[in-house]
Amino acid sequence: MSEQSVEITVNGKTISAEPGEMVIAAAERAGEFIPRFCYHPRMSSVGMCRQCLVEIDTGRGPMLQPSCMVPVSPGMTVDTESDTTKQAQEGILELLLANHPLDCPVCDKGGECPLQDQAFSHGPGESRYIEEKRHYEKPIDISSLIMLDRERCVLCDRCTRFADEVAGDPLIHFVERGNATQVMTYPDEPFSSHFSGNTAQICPVGALTAKPYRFKARPWDLEQANSTCTSCSVGCEISVHSSRDRVLRYQGIDNDDVNWGWLCDRGRFNFESIHAEGRVTEPLIKTADGHQATSWNAAMSITTELLNESLASAGASSVGVIGGARGTNEDAWAWAQLCAALGIERHDPQLGDGLPAALLGMPRATIREMASAATVVLLAPDLKEELPVLYLRLRDAVVNGSTRIIEFTSTGSGLTRHAWRSIRHGAGDVGSTISATFADADVQAQLSSGPVVVVAGRGNLATSADVEFAALQQLMTAVDGATVLPALRRGNVVGALQAGLAPTSAASDTTSTLTAAANGQIEVLVLLGSDPLADFPDRDLAAAALNGAGRVVSITGHMNASTVDADVVLPAAVMSEKTGSTTNLEGRVAPIAKKVNTPGVARADWMIAVELADRLGHDLGVSSVEGISEQLTSVGAGVGSVWSVPFESSAVEVNVAPKGGYDVDLIVSRVMYDGGVATASSPSLAGLANGRSVAVNPAVLEQLGIDSGEMIRLVSEHGSAELPVCPDDRLDRGTVWAAFGQPGRESGFGDVRSLISSSAPVSRIRIERVS
């Protein structure tokens, strides 16, 4: 409690409140719950529903006032239980129920419904209304994920306020007035926000429901466990709800340090992939007739034999481990220990689509520090697409705080409209763009006005990590005292790097391992929950590596492109099927809860590592996940701590040749929904991927005489791809953009990754007409 706290009296109890705090919040902290529908602690108060009327006396006698709109003042007396208060609250509830259909027995909200609960606790018990209720068409789709039942709506403004204030996508709004007021989208323009699922969670009635959960369970049948979302590295706190051994939904939990209760739709709904068709349930061995199921014992014997042979004959450098960023800290620790025991140096949890681990050796910032910084410099992919809840936090810092954003981008992003400066750069000139921008006196004044946090990630997958990392190093040198918030995307990438899976040098990272494999120097390639064919930017190299590697061992939850042809496939447990911890992008360690059993005989990655070590004659000294957790806690990675380990960093030199015959910069980045396994195997999300296309400045298309939707050919020194084109005036004329990893192979469209070479610092192309 701060020094200037305000003393107020609630129901005869004296309590201290923060200055400016609303009565409803102060009373709740003191244990006096005031009923409410529209009030939400993470959004502005609007006083829409009037349910929180209580008698407040500020010296002029007690008066009924909405406690969500009245800030505390010294000496205030609040009575939440007086007869007048009770009468007012009962009256409001009777009015709210005047049009509410009371179809609770068939309503998904029944059992966890604030309207139902508060009708019992604060309602009149019966209604005097006998009139016909308001009627609307029963649930209508307002997006492919959310349904709206306007009859149940009590017009609290929570969803519309969320869309406007929090998400910044005001695609739903109150339309009409008076008795006809309703929440509605624009005709033919669905509520396709990346954050739409939150509205179903905060709806205080059953008006908004999320399709993946509709009619799946009753709240009282659900088992719950607190866990952490690992869809990206923000690490939002969630509650996993399951029934009869199936995960049925994730709900966001308000974590003050991280997600404030919000989730993105990808994180909220991709639990469906846990129970997807494509799960690997038994160990598989490749035979002449394809994969044959076998026992763990047989599969482990073969894997042990493969490892033993190659270690003995070709040494540790002939074994490479790629992946590990999708597991728990415990999984990563066990695999790092196994690699260390066997002397394997080739291990890397990233797939050439992140930044060097030295990023984590820079002075680090937390999300909270980012949100309170004077200046945030974005040298990262579009946060709204890749780290959506981090976007919400940063957007809030700008809109409701005093943070200013300086953004370096090639394409514009979801934050461009909130940026104080949004600076465009080409594929190879980010360094010089930074120098030029920082030469500006206004920018210098802004940078020296307070703490500076750099959000750093891989903005362009068609530009090498070295180019982007060199720019970051230059930026960090230019700004004294700046700290970095790593914007690497995979759920536990920071945990995996810090647990010891970081490559020991550039010569042992994924790019170098895949290059060695393509050259026939890798005997055993272990894919630890990774899919290089889908995720490595240089697709041709990934394909050559999988062909050239002696044997491929894939440890995976789902069948994927790289696994289809693997020699050994070991079934792995996925999130919500194993216990442990995960580390988010700021280094915060959070728990992972097991809520359902693995399908078939799948096991957690750490168990596989421990058993392999044992068979290879090494004792990792642990036999349970708790044992590993203890080890991690002893190095500062206990749940709840912010964990960091030192990483060496050396200056990266890059040399980008000037533009030649290929004069268009290729920008490739991820969007929220792609062909990745978690999205593709979640039926509700799979259809939301845009598919393959390339965005080009409309003036360029006009010049070439190409219409929107027509095919164009992109040609680089390394390959070519034919893709449908869409005009995008956010791009300048020397730049084209394509989304990474979009499904569409079956449509015959080319893959933009065939233009990328991991040996080239930047990707430059020519645009040609097809035919």
Place this chain on the structure above:
Amino acid sequence: MARLTDENVTLAKEIIDRYPRAKSALIPLLHIAQEQDGWVTDEAMRQIAELIGVTPAEVLGTGTFYEMFKFEPVGKYLINVCGTMSCALLGADDLMHAAEEELGIHEGGTTDDGMFTLHRAECQAACTEAPCLQVNYRYRFRTTPVEVRQLISDLRNGRLDDEIPPHGTLARVRQHIPADKGVGAVDPSQVTSPPEWITASAEGGAS
């Protein structure tokens, strides 16, 4: 039709420039759209959203709050027959029936030729002149069924064209503010002192 004409887009941009925040121009722009087509079309709302940088849902939400913006086609003449207390007691129903019979449509409908739309309206603040009605918001006081039939016939034959312009018309003489006469848009965050008139009245010792 439908989207704003080039002329109206120019006018819209001029209006937007008068405001420190583009979205403040939403209501004036809806008026322009309604003036152009007699009602506000979906395409016009999309275009307004683009012009002022909001979503079409926000345009629809704000616009539909206002009763006098129409989002479905209305006739050249919108007849609002008052149905509230004084008018109801003094024969509003008879007026409505006469109009329905004369026009061959029901309350709420529009004639096939697109000339007339007939609505029952809430109190039009002319209770002393009941029963009353409005044609494109121009009053007819103490009306009788006979006068209603006459009115409709006059409208049909263009005898009232001088008095009653088509629905949506804002003004026949367009007000134009030359750039040098405008106060200009001031960003609200730049305003540090109270408006001049507050100081003036304080100094003037207004009682």
